[in-house]
Amino acid sequence: MxxxxxxxxxxxxxxxxxxxxxxxxxxxxxxxxxxxxxxxxSLAILRRAVELGVNHIDTAYYYARDGVSANExxxxxxxxxxxxxxxxxxxxxxVEGADIALPAAEKTGLTADNLRRGVxxxxxxxxxxxxxxxxxxxxxxxxxxxxxxxEPLEALLALRDEGLxxxxxxxxxxxxxxAEARKxxxxxxxxxxxxxSQRDDDPLxxxxxxxxxxxxxxxxxxxxxxxxxxHLESVAARHGATTPQVxxxxxxxxxxxxxxxxxxxxxxxxxxxIAAGTLELTAEDLAExx
Numbered sequence: 559m560x561x562x563x564x565x566x567x568x569x570x571x572x573x574x575x576x577x578x579x580x581x582x583x584x585x586x587x588x589x590x591x592x593x594x595x596x597x598x599x600s601l602a603i604l605r606r607a608v609e610l611g612v613n614h615i616d617t618a619y620y621y622a623r624d625g626v627s628a629n630e631x632x633x634x635x636x637x638x639x640x641x642x643x644x645x646x647x648x649x650x651x652x653v654e655g656a657d658i659a660l661p662a663a664e665k666t667g668l669t670a671d672n673l674r675r676g677v678x679x680x681x682x683x684x685x686x687x688x689x690x691x692x693x694x695x696x697x698x699x700x701x702x703x704x705x706x707x708x709e710p711l712e713a714l715l716a717l718r719d720e721g722l723x724x725x726x727x728x729x730x731x732x733x734x735x736x737a738e739a740r741k742x743x744x745x746x747x748x749x750x751x752x753x754x755s756q757r758d759d760d761p762l763x764x765x766x767x768x769x770x771x772x773x774x775x776x777x778x779x780x781x782x783x784x785x786x787x788x789h790l791e792s793v794a795a796r797h798g799a800t801t802p803q804v805x806x807x808x809x810x811x812x813x814x815x816x817x818x819x820x821x822x823x824x825x826x827x828x829x830x831x832i833a834a835g836t837l838e839l840t841a842e843d844l845a846e847x848x
Contacts, residue, residue: 566810566835568817570614570772571725571746574644574690578810579835580614581607581828582776582821583628589621592782595823597631603828604635610832613642616749616774616819618649619679629683637685645684646774648729648749649676650695650710668696670713677717692717693727693749696735707735711742718743727774733762740769747772747817753780754787754805754847767815774817779805789846799837806834808847 566578586603588594595603607615621628629647636643651667666672673694680689694710707728717723725746728739739745748766752759752775759773766773779785779802787805794804802820809816820831839847 568772568815570644570817571691571744572770574725574746575642576614576644576817577611577835578817579612579806579832580616580817580819581612582819583615583617583632584621585821585823586631587621587623587626587628588823589623589628593823594623594626597626599823599825600626600631601635603823603825604632606825607828607832608636608640608643610829612832613640614644614646614817614819616646617680617684618647619676619683627683629680633683633685644690645686646691646693646727646747647680647684647689648693648695648727649673649680649714650693650729651697668710670709670716673710673713674717677714677722681722688721689723691725691727691746692723693729693747695729695749696731707731707739708742711739715743729776733759733765736762736765740771745769745771747774749774749776751775751777751781752809753778753785754790754808755780755785763813763816767813770815772815772817773813774819775809776819778809778818778820787847793839793843793846796843797837797839799834800830803830803834803837804839804843804847806831807837807839808844810835811839811844 567575568578570576586600617628619629677692694714696707714726726743727747728745729749750759763773785805790801790804794801806818822828
């Protein structure tokens, strides 16, 4: 099957033109749990994604398990990188790691020293001198005694001033934290859990659009729990599409500033995800999906 990524673009950070459908590298490692493709398949997926027009890859230095590292796979598959390829990573409180559940004062991933270590680990493993975008990954949204983002964001600003980072983003944050962050630093993107059936961040999606900030939903088709919604299957059947394709197309229609980073360990699913960029949902479809 020959498909081409959607031609719709977004200027990430105001100067990095990216296609609205990108690729998330987490599933290449089976991290934090689950199956992973073999190495040759992983490399083929990354190369095929770029071949089809994907130029926004989301990763993290801690996407690694049993000796398989997403960053090292990206480097092996794509280095020297295409001039227009944008690689985005994250540092901070670790997902599915010990740090995420600690009290705010004990979140060691958010200290200035460890943020630097995280950025440098990404640069080293990817073979880069500067990261295009680094997301500050906070703890669980709304957790009691949540860590303040001011100090870690200022630490990343210092790394930006050193030339190690081009743009800053924030991840797993509330609407109030988004407003706070924008007073501290220019924010290129927000990366939060959001999809067709998990819409708690509707106001934040709208706030990002109003501010000209990209919103990058993780688990866009549900992650470890496949997305479900009333009429999803009937809309998919009407278009001869899969339900994940409809879920992705709904996100593209939800806001012009939404950028997708669906991950997969399958070449066939990669092409299905990219083909969702050509799926045009009607007003009737969107009304049925709510």
